[in-house]
Amino acid sequence: MKKALTIAGSDSGGGAGIQADIKTFQELEVFGMSAITAVTAQNTLGVQAVYPMTAEAVANQIESIGEDMGTDAVKTGMLFNAEIIEAVSGKIKQYQWGNVVVDPVMIAKGGASLLQNEAVYALKKYLLPLAMIITPNIPEAEVLTEMRIQTDEDKKEAAKKLLELGVKNVVIKGGHDEDPSESIDLLYTGTDFFTFRSRRINTKNTHGTGCTFSAAVAAELAKGSNIHEAVSKGKDFIQAAIEDQLSIGRGHGPTNHGAYRRLSALKE
Ligand SMILES: Nc1ncnc2c1ncn2[C@@H]1O[C@H](COP(=O)(O)OP(=O)(O)O)[C@@H](O)[C@H]1O
Numbered sequence: 001m002k003k004a005l006t007i008a009g010s011d012s013g014g015g016a017g018i019q020a021d022i023k024t025f026q027e028l029e030v031f032g033m034s035a036i037t038a039v040t041a042q043n044t045l046g047v048q049a050v051y052p053m054t055a056e057a058v059a060n061q062i063e064s065i066g067e068d069m070g071t072d073a074v075k076t077g078m079l080f081n082a083e084i085i086e087a088v089s090g091k092i093k094q095y096q097w098g099n100v101v102v103d104p105v106m107i108a109k110g111g112a113s114l115l116q117n118e119a120v121y122a123l124k125k126y127l128l129p130l131a132m133i134i135t136p137n138i139p140e141a142e143v144l145t146e147m148r149i150q151t152d153e154d155k156k157e158a159a160k161k162l163l164e165l166g167v168k169n170v171v172i173k174g175g176h177d178e179d180p181s182e183s184i185d186l187l188y189t190g191t192d193f194f195t196f197r198s199r200r201i202n203t204k205n206t207h208g209t210g211c212t213f214s215a216a217v218a219a220e221l222a223k224g225s226n227i228h229e230a231v232s233k234g235k236d237f238i239q240a241a242i243e244d245q246l247s248i249g250r251g252h253g254p255t256n257h258g259a260y261r262r263l264s265a266l267k268e
């Protein structure tokens with residue numbers, strides 16, 4: 001069985017973070033492992049508190065995996081501060097892990113900061129050069145490129161700027177776009193642009209969509225898919241999960257991680 005490691009924060013509400021990643025890995029039949037960077041007290045209404053781990057604790061968790069089990073893909077999510085980013089980057093380098101999916105998590109849906117402002121430089125300097133693919137949403141791509149993204153041309157320009165930071169591929173997700181009918185993700189491989197379109201679902205239950213999408217991309221890379229296939233399957237996975245969203249809690253409910261497997265079984 002192929003393996004994937006998520007290096008991310010814990011969401012007590014179970015819709016995002018480590019919990020979403022492990023559920024996604026399991027649904028895609030990849031063995032999931034974790035290194036926890038921070039514990040959040042969180043539910044569908046927002047993030048009530050953040051308790052970061054020390055950089056040493058994060059490094060030791062990764063070392064436990066690296067020295068024994070190894071991994072076929074790594075996904076990073078909430079990294080919170082520059083010390084953790086440096087520690088994570090050092091370990092990825094040490095173990096020469098190649099299938100690295102960086103979801104540059106910055107702000108949770110309710111507005112809570114999941115990455116300190118001063119840590120953006122560390123993300124760019126240490127982690128992005130190690131990434132096989134980075135999966136920013138539009139606000140995250142704006143912070144990383146220091147440009148406003150409003151048009152399709154802006155997205156392409158931002159994708160090119162992100163590649164200049166050393167990333168091998170970039171997918172700019174369209175969840176935050178204005179388009180009322182479609183949610184369009186743009187993949188840039190350094191040579192080609194590809195768009196992945198899906199019907200925009202009118203729902204408030206989208207908690208953890210970014211985490212789930214990037215975890216699905218990592219799982220597919222672990223199984224040997226190329227970048228285009230991995231993004232395409234990630235898009236199908238998140239679309240099914242949002243279509244079957246769960247109305248749990250009083251705020252932004254989670255997506256349903258089991259939906260893709262059920263749909264795939266029906267098609268067989
Ligand atoms: N309402 C929606 N309907 C369909 N797809 C969506 C919707 N919202 C987000 N997505 C998809 O979910 C994934 C995560 O996108 P996005 O919401 O931009 O990320 P994040 O959760 O990091 O802010 C992308 O593939 C995006 O196209």
Ligand SMILES: Cc1ncc(COP(=O)(O)OP(=O)(O)O)c(N)n1
Pocket residue numbers: 008009010011016017018040042077078105107108109110114206207208209210211212252
């Ligand atoms: C612990 C933790 N990690 C990441 C996020 C952000 O998740 P995301 O998929 O971007 O979804 P929303 O927060 O926008 O719903 C998180 N909330 N918690």
